[in-house]
Amino acid sequence: MKAKNQRLILIVAAVVAMLGAVLLAMSGLKDQAAYFYAPSDVLRSPPALDRDVRLGGMVRTGSVKKLADGVTIRFVVEDERHAIPVEFKGIVPDLFREGSGVVAEGKFVTPGQFVASNILAKHDERYMPPQMAGDKHKTGRVS
């Protein structure tokens, strides 16, 4: 193999590999990206039923109920305009509280019922997901 050829082959191989990676990643993203919704976003444009989404808002005060099996809970996630009932089976994170911020990962099983597979709560009182912090700013300006 000539010197020039080898460098060329290496460059071509690298470019092909990178293109392959990008295509692979893009197809994965199309199927797997989970969009973030606030309750009022769901009101405006509800997500498809089988799709993984994140639902973020405040836990309505007085809404947390334990079911008889002791490990399933129901609560309501709300923002200023809309509220969505959520069901979750599991141990809620340490800082999950009524009246406090929450992000639930999961799916809508029916248009009005969200089943969470995972609950993220803020990890200390200074921490808040930037997505939610952004929403606060927006609504703050509106009101």
Add this chain to the structure above:
Amino acid sequence: MLAEFGLAALWLAAALAALQMYAGLFGWRQPDGPVAALVRPVAVMQAVLVSGAFLTLIALFMRTDLSVRLVVMNSHAAKPWLYKFAGTWGNHEGSMLLWVTVLAVAGAMVALLEKRLEPKTLVATLGAQALIGLGFYAFLLIASNPFARQLPAASEGQGLNPLLQDPGLAFHPPTLYFGYVGISIAFAFAVGALITRDVGPAFARAMRPWVLISWVFLTVGIVAGSYWAYYELGWGGWWFWDPVENASLMPWLAATALLHSVTVLATRDGLRAWTVMLAVVAFSMSMVGTFLVRSGILTSVHSFAVDPQRGSFLLMLLAIYIGGALALFGLRIGTVREGNQFDPLSREAGLVINNLLLSVLLAIVFIGTLYPLAAEVMTGDKLSIGPPYFNSVSAAPALILVVLMGVGPLVRWRRDEPGAVARRVLVPALALLLAAVIAVVIWGGKIGILPLLGLIVAGGTAVASLAPLAKRSLRRTPLFTWGMVIAHLGVAVSLAGMAADSAFMQERLIAMKIGDVAEIGDFHVRFHDVRPVAGPNWTAVEAELQVTRGSSHIVRVMVPESRQFWSPMTETSEAAIATLWDGQLYTVIGKADGAGGWQMRLWWKPFVTLIWLGGLMIALGGLLALIGRLWREGGAEVWKNWRAGRGRVAASGAAR
């Protein structure tokens, strides 16, 4: 007074870094000239000063000096001393100071120890290293001064995030930083070599120890971080594809590629431009990692506070460094002559494929990590990319990579015969086949396709990774070959652990009353008692679980806790983990259910420990390779001279 001393030392160190940069980048043409002569002593002085600043900050934390803002924000007099100490870098400013300190100390080590590199390249390298450091000094002094005062002094500190109050914290972030910094030293070597047009084996041999050592640190950091998340977060998982985890994985992938290509350059003088490019990529990834973690741009446990000024400052640094490096690469690479040739069937070609697959994995992780940010900036959509994306997209390239990892070391340098390679690969190939038959017969259809493939590939590569030792005298096998074998075996071991955990893991979530027995795997878990306990800065509820296995007596008493910290007010779960020879039983206590019961979460995770054991083997392999290389390239000579010197002294003593 102490804080002002620290700040002054930091300013002086920054000034010296500027001087070092000037002397290095403008003095390299005359490496014996008066300007270039400044570089080494200045590099050492700079390291001494910035170390002084860092020690000062440690002292301020140990004394809980509440007139220093950073201490007030992140510490508390009631904290155990270990967390006061580790809390020094458990925050943004302190961790950035640690970053520059390690960078400067590494630069001083290059200045003092590097003897084989051409003097002009060394001078240029130290100049480039100072330029990298300078950006971080500016960042510290302008946007994140760790020594800022708070007057009047506070009466008590605000404490440290309890999740971070763990021995893992004392260990995990600095380890990763050592890795990042080692890569930036390797990058400085690449820039130095590009500036002086000296890209060749000598440069590769000078750079290799730094690549190896940073790779070892990154490996250990990732393994430690993974185990920390596993036992501390109480979710039973060992890898969450959290952006901050990815921030450490991306430089690791790039450094792994660089590690393999630098060997080609050092031993065969091939892949010159390729290796320099990988050094640029690896450095860019460690910068991106630092940016992701430090700018607070991502939703994560690890982001401390959202501060746009810091974010944009870091982004600017990132753009300047990466852009500058790429521009220099583009300008100079045409003048780098092509290295030695190799055949399509050769060790070199195998390492090229290794590099390509690692780059593909890197791109997949990179896109998945940054796509949510890009999407939000461009379209305003808020989305998150989680494990389903990463697992499904990266599985295929990763499995192919591991299979080829078994074959690569069995191929000769420069050129090889297909028949000869086939003979050498025969035994590992049979092992792979055997593993496939066994796995399909026993587990086919019962477990997922990916775990099944993982188990098969792990079995085959475990044998293949030992094959380079076949027909060799084990005593005369060089240490760096042992390093490679152990690291590759570690990959197979780790893969086996991942596959076994995802295939056979069992999970139960139940509400238990005292006296109840839950079954998981072949274990019986009896809820014996629940009681309150108190620690130095927390109170907790702990459960006592008596675990028996099969028909045997009590195997373990497990005590999971749910802790309540009061400064800041936070709760954490302390999982109780029983490590047995064939896996771990993992128990978490949740909340009281209000009807006399407690939520319990139980996992039986067969062979999960192999994941971290394999990771440690990978790091050990890197360490052995490093020692072996240093020994071969100079260490042995130094030792011989020293022995000879001692011999002379002994002889002269005897003569008298």
